[in-house]
Amino acid sequence: MEKSVVFNNKLLPYLLLVPQLIITFVFFYWPASQAVWQSFLREDAFGLNSEFVGLENYQALFAQPEYYKAILTTLVFSSLVAALSLSIALLFATQADKNLKAAGAYKTLMIWPYAVAPAVAGVLWIFMFHPSLGTLARPLRWMNFDWNPLLNGNHALILVVMAAVWKQISYNFLFFLAGLQSIPKSVIEASAIDGAGPMRRFWTIVFPLLSPTTFFLLVVNVVYVFFDTFGIIDAVTGGGPAGATTTMVYKVYADGRLGGDLGGSAAQSVVLMVIVIGLTAIQFRYVERKVQY
Amino acid sequence: MAFRQFGAAVAAAATLAFTSASPAYAVIDIQWWHAMTGGNNDIVNKLAEDFNASQSEYKVIPSYKGSYPDTMNAGIAAFRAGNAPHIIQVFEVGTATMMSATGAIKPVYQLMKDAGEPFDPKAYLPAITGYYSTSKGDMLSFPFNSSSMVMWINKDELKKAGIADIPKTWPEVFEAAKKLKAAGHTTCGFSNAWATWAHIEQFSAWHNVPIGSKANGLDGFDTVLQFNSPLHVRHLQNLIDLQKDKTYDYAGRGNASENRFASGECAIFMTSSGYYATAKSTAKFDFTSAPMPYYPDVEGAPQNSIIGGASLWVMGGKKPEEYKGIAKFFTFLSETDRQAKLHQESGYLPITKAAYEKTVKDGFYEKNPTLQTPLKELTNKEPTENSRGLRFGNMVQMRDIWAEEMEAALAGQKTAKEALDAAVSRGNAMLRTFEKTVK
Numbered sequence: 019m020e021k022s023v024v025f026n027n028k029l030l031p032y033l034l035l036v037p038q039l040i041i042t043f044v045f046f047y048w049p050a051s052q053a054v055w056q057s058f059l060r061e062d063a064f065g066l067n068s069e070f071v072g073l074e075n076y077q078a079l080f081a082q083p084e085y086y087k088a089i090l091t092t093l094v095f096s097s098l099v100a101a102l103s104l105s106i107a108l109l110f111a112t113q114a115d116k117n118l119k120a121a122g123a124y125k126t127l128m129i130w131p132y133a134v135a136p137a138v139a140g141v142l143w144i145f146m147f148h149p150s151l152g153t154l155a156r157p158l159r160w161m162n163f164d165w166n167p168l169l170n171g172n173h174a175l176i177l178v179v180m181a182a183v184w185k186q187i188s189y190n191f192l193f194f195l196a197g198l199q200s201i202p203k204s205v206i207e208a209s210a211i212d213g214a215g216p217m218r219r220f221w222t223i224v225f226p227l228l229s230p231t232t233f234f235l236l237v238v239n240v241v242y243v244f245f246d247t248f249g250i251i252d253a254v255t256g257g258g259p260a261g262a263t264t265t266m267v268y269k270v271y272a273d274g275r276l277g278g279d280l281g282g283s284a285a286q287s288v289v290l291m292v293i294v295i296g297l298t299a300i301q302f303r304y305v306e307r308k309v310q311y
Numbered sequence: 312m313a314f315r316q317f318g319a320a321v322a323a324a325a326t327l328a329f330t331s332a333s334p335a336y337a338v339i340d341i342q343w344w345h346a347m348t349g350g351n352n353d354i355v356n357k358l359a360e361d362f363n364a365s366q367s368e369y370k371v372i373p374s375y376k377g378s379y380p381d382t383m384n385a386g387i388a389a390f391r392a393g394n395a396p397h398i399i400q401v402f403e404v405g406t407a408t409m410m411s412a413t414g415a416i417k418p419v420y421q422l423m424k425d426a427g428e429p430f431d432p433k434a435y436l437p438a439i440t441g442y443y444s445t446s447k448g449d450m451l452s453f454p455f456n457s458s459s460m461v462m463w464i465n466k467d468e469l470k471k472a473g474i475a476d477i478p479k480t481w482p483e484v485f486e487a488a489k490k491l492k493a494a495g496h497t498t499c500g501f502s503n504a505w506a507t508w509a510h511i512e513q514f515s516a517w518h519n520v521p522i523g524s525k526a527n528g529l530d531g532f533d534t535v536l537q538f539n540s541p542l543h544v545r546h547l548q549n550l551i552d553l554q555k556d557k558t559y560d561y562a563g564r565g566n567a568s569e570n571r572f573a574s575g576e577c578a579i580f581m582t583s584s585g586y587y588a589t590a591k592s593t594a595k596f597d598f599t600s601a602p603m604p605y606y607p608d609v610e611g612a613p614q615n616s617i618i619g620g621a622s623l624w625v626m627g628g629k630k631p632e633e634y635k636g637i638a639k640f641f642t643f644l645s646e647t648d649r650q651a652k653l654h655q656e657s658g659y660l661p662i663t664k665a666a667y668e669k670t671v672k673d674g675f676y677e678k679n680p681t682l683q684t685p686l687k688e689l690t691n692k693e694p695t696e697n698s699r700g701l702r703f704g705n706m707v708q709m710r711d712i713w714a715e716e717m718e719a720a721l722a723g724q725k726t727a728k729e730a731l732d733a734a735v736s737r738g739n740a741m742l743r744t745f746e747k748t749v750k
Contacts, residue, residue, distance in 0.1 A: 062748040064412045065391045078744075084737075150498060150562075150571055159498070168563050169554075169722045256564065257711070259718035275384055277708035278408060279744060 050291065056284035063278035075285040084261060085269070085286075092265040095179060096243035103183045104235060107190030112220070114191075115198045125195065132188035136246060140253025143181040167255065171262025174255045178263050181254060182247045189242075190235050197231035198224065229309045237301055244294050266290050341636050342396035343373045346382040346621070350588055351456070354657055362643050369636035379405075379621065380707055386626070390415055395626040397637055400455060402621045403442060404706035407528065409624050410451050411704065411749040417625040417634065419641070420449045425631070426638035434645070434663050438615065438689040442700035443622050446530050452622040453641050456659040458585035459616045459685035460505070460513045461600040468496070468578035468596070481604045484579060485549065488558045491578050500558035503581035504566035507713040508619060509603075510546065511538050511734075516698035517603055517688075518542060519614035523742075527701035532746045534703065536738045539731035542609060547720055547727040554721045561721050564714040572598075583619055584685035587658030600684040602691075614698045616688035620659065658682060660689070703738075704745025712737050 025031075057075055061068040079085055114125055131139070146154040149166045158165040167174040201224060209219050225232075248267050251257060257264035257272060264272070267290060274283025347355045352375060359371040376382040379402035386399040401409055409416055423430035432440065432450050443452045462484075464477050469487070472494035478484045488500025503509045515522045521537045528534035553559035560577070562568035572580035573593040581603065590598060605612040625637055643649070650666030653659065655675055661667045667686065670676065676683040692698075703709060713734045720730035 060744075060748055062412070063387050063408055064415045066412060066414060067748060150568070150576055151574075169561050169718055171722065258564065258715060260715045260722060260724065272708060272711065276380060276711065277705050277741065278387075279705070279741075282744075 053284045053287045053291070056280060057288050058281075059284075060281045063280070071281070075281045076289075079282060079285050079289070084264075087261060088264050088266050088269045091175075091261075091263065092244070092267075095175065095182075095247075095263075095265055096240065098179045099182045099186065099243045099247065100236070100239040102179070103186040103190055104232070104239060106183065107187045108194050108232075110187065111191050111194035111198055112224075114195055128191050129188050131185055132192075134185065136185065136249030137253045139181055139185045140178075140250040143177060143184075143250075144254055147177055167259075169259050171259055174259055174263050178247070178251050178254050181250045182243065185250065186239065186242055190239070193231050193235055194228070197228045201227045226310050233301070233306060233309045236305065237298060240297055240301070241294060244290065266293075338370045339368060339633055339636050341369055341371045341398065341633060341640065343371055343398040343400075343623075344376045344382055344386060344396045345373055345400040346376060346379045346402070347400070347456070348375070351657060354653065358644070358653075362640055365643065366639070369639065371636075371640055383408075383707075386624075390626065395628070397629055397633060398623050398625055398640075400621050401452070401624050403619050404703075404710060406443060406452070406622070407532070407702045407704045407706060407745070410445075410702075411532070411745075415627050416451075417627045417629070418449060418451045419453050419625060420451070422625055422634055423638050423641070426635045428638040428642050430638075430642075434665065436660070436662060436664055436667065436689075438694065439618055439660065439662055441694065442618055446526075452624045453644070454622045454662045455620070455644075456585070456657070457618045457620040457662065458583045458659055459618055459688050460509055460581055460603055461584045461684045461688065462603055463572050463580045463582065463586065463590065464599050464601055465572065465575065465578035465594075466597040466599060468494075468575065472496075472578070477599075477601045478579070478604060479602075480607045481546070481549070482607075484604045485553060485558070488553065488579060492556070492558050496576070496578060498557055499560040499571060499577040500553065501579035501581075502560050502562045502568070502571060502577045504562060504569050504586075505582060505619075506561065506564050506717055507710050509581050510550070510717065511543070511713055512701060513603060513616055514543070514546060516617045517605055517614055518609045518612045519695055519697050520609075521697045522701055523703065526696040526699060528703045528742075529699055529701070532704060532742070532749060534742060536703075536735045536742070539728070539735045542606070543731055544727045546606070547717065547731060551720055551723070551727055561718070564711065584660070584682075585620065585658055587681060598681075600681045602684060602688050613688075613691060615691040615694055616685070617698060617700050618660070618689065655679075655682070660685060703742060704749065705741045709738050709741055712741070 058070060058072060059068050060071045060074070110128060114121060114128065118124060134142070144152070146152050147165070147167065149155050149159075149168055155165050164170075165173060167177045205227075206219055206223055209223050214222065244265075245267055247265070248271060251263055251265060251268050252271070255263040257268050266286065270283050270286045270290065273279045273286065277283075343355075343359065345355055355373050359373045363370050374396075376385045382399065383401050383405045386395060386401070389395045395415075420430070420432065432444075432448065435450075435454070439454045439457050440450055443454055444450045468491065469477070472487075472490045474487050474490055478487045484501060492500040512522060515527075515538055520540055520542055521527060523534040523536045523538070525531045525534040550559050550561075554561060562571060562577075566582055566586075569580070569582055569586055569589065570593065571577045572582070572586075573590060575596065584600065587600075602613065603616065623641075625634070645663055647663060647665040647669055650661045650663050651669045651673075654661040654666060654670060661670060716725070716730040716734035716737070719725045719733075720727050725733070
């Protein structure tokens with residue numbers, strides 16, 4: 019007796035896909051194509067004059083030394099944030115996964131920062147680390163440490179990295195914890211009986227079994243640092259001092275919204291889009307091979 | 312059944328709402344987008360309320376749209392989407408962008424003429440309206456809140472440090488800052504908000520040297536920046552030297568660090584004269600404002616300062632009766648008593664000559680000399696090509712670029728000359744892009 023159900027309607031699968039396709043088209047393909055088109059135009063802020071200029075916006079962009087600096091800043095910033103937020107979250111998740119007394123409260127507190135809007139997170143960190151008003155900056159000054167993110171580019175970068183990491187740890191923590199809880203206890207117990215210590219158990223059993231979660235988080239975190247950290251940077255440093263915290267996405271905002279140069283800004287968005295698509299493709303092509311499902 | 316009852320209820324409610332919302336004649340709404348917060352937000356709401364109560368044909372509806380750049384961008388986006396407000400408050404550095412948008416805006420002089428409102432441009436203070444007028448003297452936007460830069464002084468701390476007179480020149484400020492530092496102000500001898508406004512824009516006007524050619528851009532968008540002169544380099548070099556031991560301490564691009572003055576950390580602090588209301592409520596010491604310092608060996612210094620603040624722009628494409636209401640609102644804002652009161656309450660400058668004279672006659676400045684400092688600066692001398700104002704396209708972002716270079720110099724990454732040369736050449740590149748988009 020045949021039990022599986024077969025739909026003979028050829029249209030049905032497409033029909034079921036339509037809602038998702040519409041969303042992808044309206045929120046991704048359409049705006050992305052608009053950005054590509056706009057990157058070939060020169061337009062004033064009000065959209066009163068617009069002129070097709072071909073690749074001129076791209077030429078102007080790649081002639082700016084500041085743009086290469088922004089690319090470099092983005093690389094440093096994104097590797098720091100992704101690496102730190104993933105490793106710290108993993109550490110916290112493994113600790114929270116143990117049989118703790120107040121594990122529930124601990125887990126809840128860990129998740130809170132995720133509910134804070136990026137700009138608000140930025141303001142919080144300013145309250146703590148503003149050179150002359152910050153509650154945590156003053157002890158630094160007493161220790162004769164010249165903490166000055168207003169002029170020292172490294173200090174400013176450290177500050178935005180800390181804020182961005184703090185904000186992202188919650189999200190990573192949540193997924194890591196879920197990943198850890200789905201690892202069968204019997205496997206770990208078996209290795210313990212075989213005499214493997216906690217470190218060895220972690221690296222040979224837990225970490226490989228966690229790799230699908232880690233891979234997913236890696237992709238999500240890269241996208242996060244490239245796009246979502248904008249609010250934090252805007253609130254904390256405004257891209258300064260001397261461009262030390264101007265990442266690519268911040269420069270898109272500065273040139274497009276503050277500078278009213280929509281064509282140049284669109285060209286940057288297109289470059290950024292190509293880079294992120296490329297990075298994601300590389301991750302799926304090479305890193306995913308090491309993932310054990 | 313239930314559905315039918317629901318439908319009937321909706322219909323009844325709609326009829327009720329409709330009849331109650333339409334009086335004998337229609338009130339014309341005028342949308343006013345602004346960026347005023349705190350006490351100034353209350354003033355905006357009060358102005359609209361008073362105007363709405365003074366007549367019954369028009370209703371001004373103010374809405375707060377965020378910071379100055381946010382408000383301006385909201386206005387531009389709304390225009391692109393086809394639903395711009397009637398009036399939008401734009402800060403002074405957005406002037407070039409707004410005036411170049413022919414068709415998107417309605418010039419104020421034309422608005423007043425079309426509406427048949429009595430309007431005499433000579434009744435307004437030229438130091439203020441010059442900033443918002445064409446080279447022919449046609450007023451494009453309506454000045455709302457204007458300020459200038461002054462030097463705020465913590466008199467108690469100066470006395471403690473043994474400084475008898477308020478410093479007048481830059482060398483005197485540097486000396487005073489060293490004494491303050493020796494007297495315990497180890498983190499800040501003197502400082503300022505609005506880095507580029509202080510050390511490039513106001514500094515140039517006050518010393519009668521150009522920021523850019525073509526009267527700082529007022530006479531044409533083909534202006535070229537020129538603030539890398541030996542005088543500018545010398546001044547920045549002085550700041551770099553003093554930054555090393557915090558006799559001068561850089562406090563950022565905007566005014567977020569203004570409370571370094573009120574907290575007592577910085578006893579000499581340059582910022583907007585509009586800081587008055589905040590200083591009055593937060594500083595727990597005897598303070599005053601003094602004119603900006605100058606280099607005494609520069610011929611003709613001090614010249615006159617230029618204004619900051621914002622003006623009201625009228626957007627294009629609205630109905631004639633709406634424009635009539637806006638014109639009436641501007642006349643209402645210009646009334647002498649109202650202007651004088653606004654000035655005395657908010658600390659922003661009066662925009663008409665009559666309001667200024669009235670405030671002098673009332674003896675207000677004898678009790679509040681702090682509020683007269685910016686007016687003295689603005690009217691110190693007859694404005695020259697270098698001190699009428701400035702008008703550069705993309706100025707909002709250009710200020711950030713200039714500040715970036717200043718920061719690089721103060722952090723020791725570049726020399727004063729290198730930083731100013733870079734600021735000028737990067738700024739010029741932006742000016743050329745702007746010139747191409749508006750041609």
